[in-house]
Amino acid sequence: MGLMENVPKVLDPLPGGSRLADAVDYVVNWARSRSIWPLTFGTSCCAIEMMAASMARYDISRFGSEVFRASPRQADLFIVAGTIVEKMAEPLVRLYEQMPGPKWVIAMGSCTISGGPFYYDNYSVVKGVDRLIPVDVFVPGCPPRPEALLNGLVLLQEKIRKETLRNPRRPGEPLSAPAEDRWARAKEAWEELERIKDEQMAEARAKFAAEHPDYKPPKPPRAEKPAFPEVAREPAPHAGWNARAVADAVHARFPELKLFRLGDVAPEVLEARPADWIPSFEVPSGKLLEVARWLKDGELKMDFPLLLTSVDRLDRFELVAQLMNSSTSARVELRVPVEKIFPEGGSYAAGEKNQKYGATAPSLVPVWPGMGWHEREIYDLMGIRFEGNPDMRRIFLEEDFPGHPLRKDFDMPGRAIPRHA
Amino acid sequence: MTARTRQTLPPGFLLPVRDGETDEFYLNLGPQHPSTHGALRVVVRLDGETIREVVPRLGYIHRGIEYQAERDNVLQFVHFADRFDYLTALQNEHAVCLAAEKALGxxxxxxxxxxxxxxxxxxxxxxxxxxxxxxxxxxxxxxxxxxxxxxxxxxxxxxxxxxxxxxxxxxxxxxxxxxxxxxxxxxxxxxxxxxxxxxxxxxxxxxxxxxxxxxxxxxxxxxxxxxxxxxxxxxxxxxxxxxxxxxxxxxxxxxxxxxxxxxxxxxxxxxxxxxxxxxxxxxxxxxxxxxxxxxxxxxxxxxxxxVSWRLDEGSWWSEVETAKGILGVQLESQGKSDKPWRIKVRSPSFxxxxxxxxxxxxxxxxxxxxxxxxxxxxxxxxxx
Missing domain, CATH: 1.10.645.10 (Cytochrome-c3 Hydrogenase, chain B)
Structure with missing residues (x-):
């Protein structure tokens, strides 16, 4: 790069040298624009369309860009395909810095342009990759079709062909001189055009109204809306197991447990349940491990940890665990209320944001090892500590992320822009 | 391998340190790597060429979809379902729709x-x-x-x-x-x-x-x-x-x-x-x-x-066998709102x-x- 920059510096002062420098520019740009090697980088949906673009049907190699490089040190083009979240921002910038110049960036898809569907109400997505690295071409779409990516590539080639080896700033000015504010100039030009257009439109409307005093615009045609019938939902019954039998078995072993939202286990309550009901019991936190051990080793043989999650009920947390028998697919759901512990005897204040409290619950890892990551997820997003989990760390967010986002009192206006403010 | 790192393992590694001379070292893979299928980062604890322990570091594409889901109604959540596992978009939508159908009858x-x-x-x-x-x-x-x-x-x-x-x-x-x-x-x-x-x-x-x-x-x-x-x-x-x-x-x-x-x-x-x-x-x-x-x-x-997506108080679970496994949607509502109180997606890949x-x-x-x-x-x- 250093040598190439010197070419115009040396040639320009010579008689006729600037034409020669132009020729060098042309050849260099021609070569560069026709063999752009992209970096293999994709985080989500757009990556699949990027792969599709490089496959036989769309065939990106027609444009000289089929050589996807896994190392940034061999790549010229950074196609940012997929959502970029805050945790990814640092690796992304480092990858860009590792690429040798000259280098270009295509921002593929809505997420990389502005955050896309994740712009509002989101605490982790970077709202536009141009906040991190300079972008040459934006390709809109969610995800863009492969044709759109190819179009973006062609636009980039066009851009590269217009590049020059000369100093882009005016000669004689120091390099620290501020660059021209092209955005403001473009905005002014655009506003002027809009003003002229509005004037012309108003004139034309007035003329038309004078010529046709009793004109009424026709009603736009509307597609006929099909009428759909109301269909009653028929709950599909469980194929291999009986929810009543499972509820009765749990009730026989732990008679003190109550059904969640329904109260005592009684025949008339069970009778009225829909066919796809899953027995759900309210279990106090202290009894959880005992119930869990029995569910796994007792007659029900619930060996499959299907689900563990938590719900913030404002004054308390609620753990939701669903266990399954892997041969019959019989289920049971446990609901465990978990107290919020406030320092210095405080209590939940309705409406107050970012309150300080903690919560602990017994870990289910000794019974079902598959609960480990689910517990870490709950700790990360809700802030419930599980005692007995060997690896109680945050799983998704950075260790220094302030707060737990799925708590109802989590508020961070700087991160999450509310859609319905 | 120095004595200092022997005593304190990096976070996430649980296997105890063995006595005697070993050739242990750590290898990082990702988050940008052609065979980590996107943004997965894996840290591998190696003994020579043999793997002792693997610790995935997640979160390089954590987009907070569940947080967003609490702020929209169920119908608006359908298109997010496409974006957890974009390869099985229609099956994810199926799970979300089943949950909404259960909730609204x-x-x-x-x-x-x-x-x-x-x-x-x-x-x-x-x-x-x-x-x-x-x-x-x-x-x-x-x-x-x-x-x-x-x-x-x-x-x-x-x-x-x-x-x-x-x-x-x-x-x-x-x-x-x-x-x-x-x-x-x-x-x-x-x-x-x-x-x-x-x-x-x-x-x-x-x-x-x-x-x-x-x-x-x-x-x-x-x-x-x-x-x-x-x-x-x-x-x-x-x-x-x-x-x-x-x-x-x-x-x-x-x-x-x-x-x-x-x-x-x-x-x-x-x-x-x-x-x-x-x-x-x-x-x-x-x-x-x-x-x-x-x-x-x-x-x-x-x-x-x-006409209305207002949910009553209740909890609904729906599940679908996607190409990756059991995808479940747990929908919780406290009533009086068309926005769910909590949506949890049980994803098979996790x-x-x-x-x-x-x-x-x-x-x-x-x-x-x-x-x-x-x-x-x-x-x-x-x-x-």
């Missing part, structure tokens, strides 16, 4: 259910085809990608006609589908199935029968059946370990009880079994589709639109990836890529 007419089944099975084929392509590439054969995508384009073309999008389809609605079948869809699906079936026969010759491929997958990354169950693995990972569990058989939803198909099961639980299960599942999906195409029900493709550590222990570092590929995780679904 909406029924689906038969044609709507039929379209859903066809869409689900086409999705399964297209997702498994991506697996076949990327698995072959992970093991060093770039050609597989080209062949798999050739077959997949035939299916993607159908999505394009059905939904107007190739990947993130946003097609299903609580109560049915957004649109009716386009003209000539049945004939085109038959033609695409022919392409896929012919392609799969070719596939058996050039990849499944390949000696190098078999050497690299057979006996590698064994996951015993009881461990697969205890870790909550599902889908081809669970079936590859020999557990015959498929929600389409165990808890038949939609029209699956009407179709005749087999659930392929592995015997050893190695990478080869997980691969073979997926190859067979493509054929079984084609079988379901052929049965479905013979008998297309007439009538409306959705039930009457809801639980399947938990088994990575166990599969890798004692294997060589070169096999890590094969094992990771055989789990077929989709990282945006792991992180959500």
């Amino acid at each position: 909406i029924g689906v007419p038969e044609r709507g259910e039929w379209i859903r089944v066809v869409a689900d099975e086409l999705t399964r084929i297209s997702s498994h085809l991506i697996f076949l392509g990327s698995f072959g590439t992970d093991l060093g054969g770039t050609t597989t990608f080209l062949y798999a995508f050739k077959m997949r384009e035939a299916v993607t073309q159908l999505f394009d006609e059905l939904c107007g999008a190739r990947l993130t389809t946003n097609f299903l609605r609580p109560g049915g589908c957004a649109r009716d079948l386009p003209e000539g869809f049945v004939q085109k699906t038959r033609a695409a199935l022919e392409t896929v079936k012919r392609g799969m026969d070719e596939w058996d010759v050039f990849l499944s029968g390949n000696v190098i491929f078999q050497e690299r997958t057979r006996g590698v990354g064994i996951l015993p059946a009881d461990r697969a169950v205890a870790l909550g693995c599902s889908g081809p990972v669970l079936r590859g370990s020999g557990v015959e569990f498929d929600l389409r058989k165990k808890e038949p939803y939609s029209l699956y009880s009407k179709f005749d198909f087999d659930v392929p099961v592995g015997s050893v639980g190695d990478c080869w079994d997980r691969y073979a299960v997926r190859v067979e599942e493509i054929r079984q999906s084609a079988r379901i589709l052929e049965q479905a195409l013979d008998d297309v029900p007439e009538g409306p493709w959705r039930s009457k639109e809801k 639980s399947n990836l938990m088994a990575l550590d166990e599969m890798c222990r004692g294997q060589k570092v070169a096999d890590l890529v094969a094992i990771l590929g055989s789990i077929d995780p989709v990282i945006p679904e792991v992180d959500r």
Whole structure:
């Protein structure tokens, strides 16, 4: 790069040298624009369309860009395909810095342009990759079709062909001189055009109204809306197991447990349940491990940890665990209320944001090892500590992320822009 | 390896430090790596070339979809479902719609259910085809990608006609589908199935029968059946370990009880079994589709639109067997609002990836890529 920059510096002062420098520019740009090697980088949906673009049907190699490089040190083009979240921002910038110049960036898809569907109400997505690295071409779409990516590539080639080896700033000015504010100039030009257009439109409307005093615009045609019938939902019954039998078995072993939202286990309550009901019991936190051990080793043989999650009920947390028998697919759901512990005897204040409290619950890892990551997820997003989990760390967010986002009192206006403010 | 790092292991590593001289060191893979399927980062603890422990570091694509879901109504959540696992977009939408239908008591007419089944099975084929392509590439054969995508384009073309999008389809609605079948869809699906079936026969010759491929997958990354169950693995990972569990058989939803198909099961639980299960599942999906195409029900493709999405107090769980495993949606509402109080997505890749550590222990570092590929995780679904 250093040598190439010197070419115009040396040639320009010579008689006729600037034409020669132009020729060098042309050849260099021609070569560069026709063999752009992209970096293999994709985080989500757009990556699949990027792969599709490089496959036989769309065939990106027609444009000289089929050589996807896994190392940034061999790549010229950074196609940012997929959502970029805050945790990814640092690796992304480092990858860009590792690429040798000259280098270009295509921002593929809505997420990389502005955050896309994740712009509002989101605490982790970077709202536009141009906040991190300079972008040459934006390709809109969610995800863009492969044709759109190819179009973006062609636009980039066009851009590269217009590049020059000369100093882009005016000669004689120091390099620290501020660059021209092209955005403001473009905005002014655009506003002027809009003003002229509005004037012309108003004139034309007035003329038309004078010529046709009793004109009424026709009603736009509307597609006929099909009428759909109301269909009653028929709950599909469980194929291999009986929810009543499972509820009765749990009730026989732990008679003190109550059904969640329904109260005592009684025949008339069970009778009225829909066919796809899953027995759900309210279990106090202290009894959880005992119930869990029995569910796994007792007659029900619930060996499959299907689900563990938590719900913030404002004054308390609620753990939701669903266990399954892997041969019959019989289920049971446990609901465990978990107290919020406030320092210095405080209590939940309705409406107050970012309150300080903690919560602990017994870990289910000794019974079902598959609960480990689910517990870490709950700790990360809700802030419930599980005692007995060997690896109680945050799983998704950075260790220094302030707060737990799925708590109802989590508020961070700087991160999450509310859609319905 | 210095004395200092011996005493304090990096976070996440749980196996105790062994006495005596060992050759232990740590290797980082990702988040930008061609065989980590997107933005997964894995830190491997190696003893020479043998893996002692693997710790995935997640969150490089954690987008907070569940946080966003609490701030929109259920209908608005459908398009987010496309974006957790973009390879099985229609199946994810199916799970979300089932939850909404349970909560609001909406029924689906038969044609709507039929379209859903066809869409689900086409999705399964297209997702498994991506697996076949990327698995072959992970093991060093770039050609597989080209062949798999050739077959997949035939299916993607159908999505394009059905939904107007190739990947993130946003097609299903609580109560049915957004649109009716386009003209000539049945004939085109038959033609695409022919392409896929012919392609799969070719596939058996050039990849499944390949000696190098078999050497690299057979006996590698064994996951015993009881461990697969205890870790909550599902889908081809669970079936590859020999557990015959498929929600389409165990808890038949939609029209699956009407179709005749087999659930392929592995015997050893190695990478080869997980691969073979997926190859067979493509054929079984084609079988379901052929049965479905013979008998297309007439009538409306959705039930009457809801005017209000207001939810009563309650909790609803719905689940679907996607190409990756059991995808469940837990919907919680406190009433008096059309916004759910909490939506939790139980994603299959999240639980399947938990088994990575166990599969890798004692294997060589070169096999890590094969094992990771055989789990077929989709990282945006792991992180959500």
